[in-house]
Amino acid sequence: MIGSNVEIRRPHLVSIGSHVAIDNGSYITTAAQIGDYVHIGPYVTVIGGPNAKFIMGHFTNLAAGCRVVCGSDRFMGEGLIGPASLPDEYKDKMKVAPIVLESFANVGTNAVIMPGITLAEGSVVGACSLVTKSTEPWTIYIGVPARAVKKRPRATMLRYAAELGYLNGATPLRSPC
Numbered sequence: 001m002i003g004s005n006v007e008i009r010r011p012h013l014v015s016i017g018s019h020v021a022i023d024n025g026s027y028i029t030t031a032a033q034i035g036d037y038v039h040i041g042p043y044v045t046v047i048g049g050p051n052a053k054f055i056m057g058h059f060t061n062l063a064a065g066c067r068v069v070c071g072s073d074r075f076m077g078e079g080l081i082g083p084a085s086l087p088d089e090y091k092d093k094m095k096v097a098p099i100v101l102e103s104f105a106n107v108g109t110n111a112v113i114m115p116g117i118t119l120a121e122g123s124v125v126g127a128c129s130l131v132t133k134s135t136e137p138w139t140i141y142i143g144v145p146a147r148a149v150k151k152r153p154r155a156t157m158l159r160y161a162a163e164l165g166y167l168n169g170a171t172p173l174r175s176p177c
């Protein structure tokens with residue numbers, strides 16, 4: 001189910017699984033591979049352009065207003081920063097690196113995820129957190145920058161997913177886009 005004003009800028013670079021909801025106002029400019037039973041809340045932005053990639057495993061969620069930054073200017077004075085109409089030779093250098101949410105990872109509202117981050121299986125990012133390092137599995141992180149605060153039990157989630165046909169949540173995703 002995709003909201004009427006969701007913008008997927010490059011749909012030819014995006015694959016979407018079964019039982020996926022993408023709510024109104026969300027905006028995706030990157031290549032993306034979205035698994036099954038995924039919810040992308042309202043006004044989520046996934047940015048970085050056509051050379052950037054975003055992967056969401058099964059049972060992953062992004063809450064309202066998250067920013068997933070798969071590519072960014074480097075801001076080190078190597079070029080100008082501005083709209084796409086800047087001539088290429090004058091543009092800043094980019095940091096572009098895939099962001100991956102492994103199965104059962106969740107991101108709270110208004111969190112920001114930086115380029116190259118992997119949210120390991122079952123990890124959770126609290127509301128308004130800034131994620132600058134990859135996370136450990138089944139661990140909850142909060143803060144700016146995000147720090148681990150506690151572990152998250154996994155048995156019930158894995159059992160329920162198995163009952164839905166996802167052994168260890170590990171049913172392989174389709175081929176990478």
Ligand SMILES: CC(C)(COP(=O)(O)OP(=O)(O)OC[C@H]1O[C@@H](n2cnc3c(N)ncnc32)[C@H](O)[C@@H]1OP(=O)(O)O)[C@@H](O)C(=O)NCCC(=O)NCCS
Nearest residue numbers: 063064107108109110124125126127128129140141142143
């Ligand atoms: C991270 C989270 C899961 C922790 O929940 P919790 O274990 O019930 O935590 P508590 O409310 O008991 O708070 C524990 C401590 O962490 C702090 N804290 C909780 N969430 C925080 C956050 N996102 N950022 C910074 N600090 C946070 C609390 O202030 C509290 O601090 P204290 O011990 O000094 O008083 C939850 O706070 C959160 O952010 N959930 C995401 C909500 C959301 O965005 N949902 C989207 C719709 S589903």
